Amino acid sequence: MNKKLQVLVIDDNQDQLEVLRIMLAKRDPDLQVDVFTDPMAGLQALSQKPFDAVLLDYSLPGVNGLELLRQIKERWPHLPVIFVTGQGNEKVAVAAMRDGAHDYIIKEGDYLKFLHKTIRHAYEKAQLQKQILTSKLRLQALFDGIQDFISVQDRDFNVVMVNRKFAEWVNADPESLVGRKCYEAYFQRSEPCESCPVKRTFDRLEKDFLEMKHDNDVFHIWSYPMTGLDGNLDYAIEHLRLVTDQKRMEEQLIQNDKLVTLGILSSGIAHEIRNPLNIIEAARYYLSEVIPPEETDKHEKLMIIRKNVYRASRIINNLLEFSRRKEMDAQEVDVNTILDKTLALIEKEMRVRDIEVVREFEPGLITFFDPDGLRQISLNLILNAIQAMPEGGTLHLRTHRDESGNICLEVEDTGVGIPPENLKNLFTPFFTTKPIGEGTGLGLYIVHAIVSRNGGEIQVESEVGKGTLFRILLPKKAAAESPTSMFLDKERKEPVNP
Ligand SMILES: Nc1ncnc2c1ncn2[C@@H]1O[C@H](COP(=O)(O)OP(=O)(O)OP(=O)(O)O)[C@@H](O)[C@H]1O
Numbered sequence: 001m002n003k004k005l006q007v008l009v010i011d012d013n014q015d016q017l018e019v020l021r022i023m024l025a026k027r028d029p030d031l032q033v034d035v036f037t038d039p040m041a042g043l044q045a046l047s048q049k050p051f052d053a054v055l056l057d058y059s060l061p062g063v064n065g066l067e068l069l070r071q072i073k074e075r076w077p078h079l080p081v082i083f084v085t086g087q088g089n090e091k092v093a094v095a096a097m098r099d100g101a102h103d104y105i106i107k108e109g110d111y112l113k114f115l116h117k118t119i120r121h122a123y124e125k126a127q128l129q130k131q132i133l134t135s136k137l138r139l140q141a142l143f144d145g146i147q148d149f150i151s152v153q154d155r156d157f158n159v160v161m162v163n164r165k166f167a168e169w170v171n172a173d174p175e176s177l178v179g180r181k182c183y184e185a186y187f188q189r190s191e192p193c194e195s196c197p198v199k200r201t202f203d204r205l206e207k208d209f210l211e212m213k214h215d216n217d218v219f220h221i222w223s224y225p226m227t228g229l230d231g232n233l234d235y236a237i238e239h240l241r242l243v244t245d246q247k248r249m250e251e252q253l254i255q256n257d258k259l260v261t262l263g264i265l266s267s268g269i270a271h272e273i274r275n276p277l278n279i280i281e282a283a284r285y286y287l288s289e290v291i292p293p294e295e296t297d298k299h300e301k302l303m304i305i306r307k308n309v310y311r312a313s314r315i316i317n318n319l320l321e322f323s324r325r326k327e328m329d330a331q332e333v334d335v336n337t338i339l340d341k342t343l344a345l346i347e348k349e350m351r352v353r354d355i356e357v358v359r360e361f362e363p364g365l366i367t368f369f370d371p372d373g374l375r376q377i378s379l380n381l382i383l384n385a386i387q388a389m390p391e392g393g394t395l396h397l398r399t400h401r402d403e404s405g406n407i408c409l410e411v412e413d414t415g416v417g418i419p420p421e422n423l424k425n426l427f428t429p430f431f432t433t434k435p436i437g438e439g440t441g442l443g444l445y446i447v448h449a450i451v452s453r454n455g456g457e458i459q460v461e462s463e464v465g466k467g468t469l470f471r472i473l474l475p476k477k478a479a480a481e482s483p484t485s486m487f488l489d490k491e492r493k494e495p496v497n498p
């Protein structure tokens with residue numbers, strides 16, 4: 001049994017319509033026909049009730065059939081329309097097909113005999129198209145739902161299909177990428193990437209993998225063979241995953257690991273070196289006592305020994321402090337001393353880079369803070385400042401107590417400055433403008449974490465080309481809150497040795 005179809009016919013020739021209705025009813029009684037001589041009334045009927053097919057005549061009163069076809073297609077794109085035109089009007093029929101008609105009929109001979117078949121055929125064709133479109137949309141939705149980058153390429157590296165995530169990464173519509181060479185569309189290259197996994201997949205007919213760096217990003221790329229409709233291996237599926245953050249995290253972990261090892265090593269070495277240094281210093285002292293004061297040149301040499309022994313032990317002490325890994329609790333710390341010790345570690349580096357350091361320290365700034373945390377804060381801020389002044393410049397380090405008693409620590413450089421659009425990202429983990437291997441983007445994140453954990457605040461002021469100022473406000477903490485307060489001489493409000 002045939003499916004019942006609702007057919008709308010628009011034709012201004014009343015007699016013709018009658019004949020048409022009788023013929024269709026006779027040949028296919030399951031076609032239920034509504035006829036209209038007025039095109040506008042026909043359009044209105046379409047919006048009031050669902051039809052399965054439209055038979056549209058070309059010559060209509062007051063409106064061009066082609067124009068009406070366009071209007072119908074605009075509102076009901078999947079509704080099959082059969083365009084009917086008189087003899088000698090084949091060109092119009094071609095135009096109608098181009099504008100979306102599913103079929104056309106030339107009014108000649110016994111065309112009415114086959115009309116019912118043409119209607120059913122157009123309907124089935126439209127149904128098939130709808131099914132294809134639905135499954136294509138479903139596939140695309142599935143494709144677009146994948147959060148990694150997926151692309152299908154043919155043997156000549158032409159993109160056949162690409163998901164939305166991938167297209168977004170290259171700021172394009174998926175449709176605009178189809179047909180372009182993958183290396184050009186995705187990586188702005190004029191030839192395939194070196195060791196392209198897709199190429200190897202075609203050569204060896206098996207899946208392949210590559211880790212690739214592009215600009216500041218790192219990708220993992222898998223490539224899988226894919227057969228075409230004829231069963232030949234004509235395509236490859238390329239699956240890319242952006243692993244930049246993961247890589248940075250791994251680098252940071254390796255870095256941390258290295259630091260721990262360095263810590264253990266340096267504390268061992270430091271202890272070993274301290275003894276000979278003590279012996280040298282003791283011997284120097286003995287000589288300075290026995291050499292008569294008038295032998296000034298000898299005393300000068302002894303002073304050189306003393307200065308260098310002192311320098312060597314300062315380096316060792318700094319190393320020991322920085323390499324200490326145990327978790328430190330908050331305690332009374334002198335902010336200026338911590339800053340000085342941090343500076344001492346990198347002073348040489350700054351001299352080489354032509355950076356002048358200006359210290360403006362208010363004396364006696366004792367606060368209750370985790371000293372390791374404070375060291376990390378100052379080291380990260382100073383390192384950033386140094387890196388911002390590749391051509392040299394001035395580094396201002398300031399400390400003072402503000403009106404409310406909070407300690408204020410400022411690190412200011414005369415470097416490249418930070419563009420306004422980057423300011424909001426500064427404390428986001430892994431945000432860096434430095435190339436891979438140079439910056440992990442964790443420095444300021446750590447600074448922020450330590451400061452906020454201790455109830456402090458960070459402020460940034462920066463101007464591109466002029467420089468940057470980081471201000472850390474460390475909250476005033478009452479000595480009574482501190483677990484070490486029992487070691488304080490309350491009168492003097494200064495730490496004393498227990
Ligand atoms: N003093 C500064 N001058 C100019 N830009 C800065 C300054 N401090 C930070 N930045 C910008 O902020 C970004 C993030 O800094 P952050 O210290 O978190 O990471 P990084 O320095 O890139 O890497 P890492 O500190 O892990 O080695 C930097 O890449 C840089 O663009």
Ligand SMILES: [Mg+2]
Binds near residue numbers: 444
């Ligand atoms: Mg940094």
